[in-house]
Amino acid sequence: MSSPFSSLNTALSALRYQQAALDIASTNVANASTEGYVRRRVVGETVGAAAAPAVWSRSNEIGSGVQPSGVQRLVDPLLDMRVRREHGRQSYLDLKGTAMSRVETGIAEPSDKGVAKAIETFKNSIADLENAPNTDAARAQVLANGAVVADAFAIQARNVQDELGDQRARVVATVQEVNDLAQQLASTNKTIAGSTGGGDTATLMDTRDQLALRLAELTGATATVRSDGGMDVKLGGQALVQGGDASTLTVTPGKMADGVTDDPDKVGFALTSPAGVTAVVAPADGELAASAELINSVLPDYVAELNALVTDFADAFNAAHDDGYDAGGLQGGQFFAYDASNPAGTLEVLITDTSKIALSAVPPPPPPAVPVGNTDTGNAANLADSITIQDGYQRLVNGFGTDVASVKRLADNQSVMSSQVDAAREQLAGVSIDEESVNMVMAQRSYEAAARVMTTVDSILDTLINRTGLVGR
DSSP states (O other): OOOHHHHHHHHHHHHHHHHHHHHHHHHHHHTTTOTTOOOEEEEEEEOOSOSSOOTTOOOOOSOOOEEEEEEEEOOOHHHHHHHHHHHHHHHHHHHHHHHHHHHHHHHTOSSTTSHHHHHHHHHHHHHHHHHOTTOHHHHHHHHHHHHHHHHHHHHHHHHHHHHHHHHHHHHHHHHHHHHHHHHHHHHHHHHHHHHTTSSOOHHHHHHHHHHHHHHHHHHOOEEEEOTTSOEEEEETTEEEEETTEEOEEEEEEEEOTTSSSEEEEEEEEEEEOTTSOEEEEOOOSHHHHHHHHIIIIIHHHHHHHHHHHHHHHHHHHHHHHHTSBOTTSOBOOOSEEOOTTSHHHHOEEOOOOGGGOOOBOSOOOOTTOOOOOOOOOTTHHHHHHTOOOHHHHHHHHHHHHHHHHHHHHHHHHHHHHHHHHHHHHHHHHSOOHHHHHHHHHHHHHHHHHHHHHHHHHHHHHHHHHHSTTOOOO
């Protein structure tokens, strides 16, 4: 049978519960702009009869109040997993698109400073020289324009090499960040596992989720929640973080086409577990995957095609020049020179004397005749016709531009998807000032009501104790 004193205890439990609800609401408001914070709420449960009553007895409790059963983080694990996956893809596309856009800007096509314009000007200067073969200025212009073509190719090749160097530096820095984050997550997992029996782990879980999200953005790694509240992370099917242990990610040489031979110009990755077992991994998404693709295929493929065009251009022009004769009647020889390991970056004009341009198709007279000056221009057409890389270069530039536009379009589409999942998560986990204000008012009114119950019970007890048995006069 309940007593007035039980009503006091019920009201006291309500005061305590509403105080906890008010504390949580104020904490949510205080962290409304804190990155990674997940809003909480107090979970209450009714205090009822004993779970296992004594034999031949039954509870006669009518109401025993309320008690907090814990603090709940308002998250959806499946939605969090989706957020990590979409962010990994977004990071991959954003980094790849940004890097390729920089290279496209360095290509500078179409413009008056690009390779195409330099080749066109060089070819036109040969036509001008054909019209004025005895003009030293026209001959000097051919040499100068040839050097401009070489410089244009060199600038473009240097820009690509600079981007390759930047991406290699980024890979090293990113791998270091991944290892640091993995160690932090492993440490957080240990703390969560040790705190599960008592204390609030909500803040630790916020940290855990932030670390897992950043790892997904960097590597495309997948994460799963452990039964003890921690989080395991896998990269390429291998454990990056498992409980309180973290593996170490390292940069390794990539592989050639045979898949066996190391290629020092490419990058690969390996995970070494705390037990010393090493496994090769390949990030599928994230910034590491984008940098690796740029280093291993995208930029080297462009350089290889550019080098092939430069080689064809220089060899064809040299052949045409060697078929002709200069102003002194000597055979033309080579006009351009380059290093076969880096044609685009090393192309240069060999000739420095304007009289050595092999414009003539007429061989020198046989001895003992002495040439007095060769003014024939029969080889000019051959020199101009040997310049045929315009279409190939245009295809190369257009193809690269199409790839850049495609990556940007995919990044924009992915941004819409990422924004949708972020909004869905924010709707659940984000702090709404209006909603928290309602919760605070509700807690306030409930607190006031519980206090009023205590005042009423106090009045009843006063009547029961102090006035029972008194007879009015």
